[in-house]
Amino acid sequence: MSEKIRILAIETSCDETAAAVVENGRRVLSNVISSQIEIHRLYGGVVPEIASRNHMEKINQVINQALEEADVALDGIDAVGVTYGPGLVGALLVGVAEAKAISYARGLPLVGVHHIEGHVSANYIEHPELEPPFLCLIVSGGHTNLVIVEDYGEFRILGSARDDAAGEAFDKVARAIGLRYPGGPEIDKLAGEGNPQAISFPRAKIEGAPYDFSFSGVKSSVLNYINQRKMQGLEIPKADLAASFQRSVVSVLTEHAMQAAEEFHIDRVALAGGVAANQGLRRAMSQACEERGLALYYPSPVYCTDNAAMIGAAAYYEYKKGVRHGWDLNAVPNLKLKSV
């Protein structure tokens, strides 16, 4: 391909203010992330109003730094990509208004991106050989989906979370045993020191919907276990609990993915979303894929958690399809992933 398309991408859907410059959807020229984790830790979770205010204070600096690190001036940018949902509405609006103003003032095409499509597209950055179709397990604080990526930006949704997303269950369990926010990585770390067979937690199957997920049962079961131990005056074996809980969640995720790969005859499987950085999940999926001769892909941790490079990757393929958004683009907090 001779033509180079460079996209300035902006992501502010939750608590990371992020901007990146991505060339042809796969080559990351810069990837700047200003995290608010330390600020939200004071509250034990993300406070939407505080997230929005902090985006406001950092957004221009983050964009300027992304352009500088990429060594590209706005003259060298071909389009602006921005996450417009799903996410926190106030947080999304900062990125959307900023992106619209930049593209408007420079006469650049505007491409709104679905946050989850961004997470899936994070896999394109480090795996040049990966192209649709493939199976993708999307696991994050707000989402759990099993999809077939039929083409760029085209998903066939096989299953979704019926209640808590997997990452949400991680955060709630972490909080219950006194781990700091965000809980996912803390559980993962602690699980490495515990025995995953120590405590038996349920693994929910949903009648008639083999690929849907339900994690509120296992979460409640863990919380009940903690309460019972407390009432009996017994110590809570935190490491064993973390390991057993994580194994319960990970095994459901892995089994669903493997079953889908078999049913739909797909030999390439990818992980996406913040929980794709979970060591337990990566190990279980690697082993399961190896046993079945499937190729497994997952992004580096920096591309698993929220970032703008993944938005630039997704925006490129939308741009190529001719997707352009107008100056009336709005933030859509509950934006649905369209299923083909």
Added chain:
Amino acid sequence: MKVLALDSSGLVASVAVAEDGDMLAEYSVNYKKTHSQTLLPMLDAAVQMIQLDLQTIDAIAVASGPGSFTGLRIGSATAKGLGLALDKPLVAVPTTQALAYNLYGFSELICPIMDARRNQVYTGIYTFAGGRMQTVEEQMAADIHELAEKLNGLGRPVMFCGDGVCIYREALEQDLRVSAYFAPAHVNRQRAGAVAALAMEYLKEGRTQTAAEHKPEYLRVSQAERERLAREASRP
């Protein structure tokens, strides 16, 4: 000097372009669509109508608060994006000052009030003397009854404007012992024309910000922060 101005601090979305003593374009809409959907299309319409080359503007002015938190952020993020893309400075114009500037020349008191919920208003008290706006009380969040007492204490006739009027008019008329007037429709809400005209004065005084450093003035911390600070203060 040419200024592009935005105001999305309240229910009205408004854009304007002014050049020295001329208002080249002003476009205000008071409609239920969100500012995220209206503000930039309105700016585009104004820019096209007057065939404005955006590179020729000297600064971007924005009503910088107080106001609806979300509305302020849409205006400020738009201004910051324009400033970044055009490499132009920003002028932050306090919302209540711009509202008061609608009533240019009124020599008694001007009191813009914006609904801030919980029986409070965002307000300030201004007047005109010698052709210039004077600040009697800086902008603040205040209880509506305390505001009335303050105005009674000043003992001068007062003209109200702002979206708080329709909510608090009765309460004010009950509490006030001074003459109260209520501004008519064409000057009782946010207008980017007033933001632009006031910004022109600011610009002459060199009161600009970089697009990167600009942020809205909310006049209130977030609820979560208020509760956290109260918890910490109550600890021994």
